[in-house]
Amino acid sequence: MPVIVPESAILLENLRKAYVSELNGHARYEEFAAKAEGxxxxxxxxxxxxxxxxxQIHADNxxxxxxxxxxxxxxxxxxxxxxxxxxxxxxxxxxEVFEVDILxxxxxxxxxxxxxxxxxxxxxxxxxxxxxxxRLFNEALARMELEDEESWITLADGxxxxxxxxxxTEQQHEAEACRICNCGWTRFGVVR
Ligand SMILES: [Fe+2]
Ligand SMILES: [Fe+2]
Numbered sequence: 001m002p003v004i005v006p007e008s009a010i011l012l013e014n015l016r017k018a019y020v021s022e023l024n025g026h027a028r029y030e031e032f033a034a035k036a037e038g039x040x041x042x043x044x045x046x047x048x049x050x051x052x053x054x055x056q057i058h059a060d061n062x063x064x065x066x067x068x069x070x071x072x073x074x075x076x077x078x079x080x081x082x083x084x085x086x087x088x089x090x091x092x093x094x095x096e097v098f099e100v101d102i103l104x105x106x107x108x109x110x111x112x113x114x115x116x117x118x119x120x121x122x123x124x125x126x127x128x129x130x131x132x133x134x135r136l137f138n139e140a141l142a143r144m145e146l147e148d149e150e151s152w153i154t155l156a157d158g159x160x161x162x163x164x165x166x167x168x169t170e171q172q173h174e175a176e177a178c179r180i181c182n183c184g185w186t187r188f189g190v191v192r
Pocket of ligand 1: 025051129
């Protein structure tokens with residue numbers, strides 16, 4: 001007989017998976033940032049640091065709901081496989097594209113089936129923020145492949161991170177409020 005798993009159990013399991021995935025993402029990008037800094041790619045290091053903060057914000061948002069729903073908060077970190085920065089950027093792009101194209105859309109759908117608006121919202125915010133990460137990592141990768149060392153990838157330019165949803169941008173003052181969660185621009189953190 002097939003085992004029927006209730007939708008609410010899948011909701012909790014997905015939330016825990018998303019929470020763990022974001023915590024691992026945070027640790028991975030911190031390590032990639034240190035590697036990029038050591039190789040002189042200061043701009044790429046800034047981007048990895050900013051993305052690491054954003055992934056922690058996603059983990060915190062998911063974790064808060066997971067705790068409220070009584071889910072398990074246990075977390076065993078994956079070991080980080082760090083290569084040279086060019087390889088790390090490819091890893092980062094692949095991870096972000098997976099989250100944008102596969103993981104979060106399926107989790108959003110499942111949360112909708114459960115009519116859980118809080119869970120749907122935390123996924124939607126993360127999904128939209130990961131799109132910005134994918135764009136920025138793709139640009140860094142393209143510049144590195146072209147050996148464009150005179151561009152932002154070697155400069156310690158700032159990146160701006162929304163404390164509400166982790167939206168990450170290179171624009172110094174993009175708008176009055178976050179395009180994803182409507183948090184005021186003055187609350188954005190700058191990462192250098
Ligand atoms: Fe991301
Ligand atoms: Fe935001």
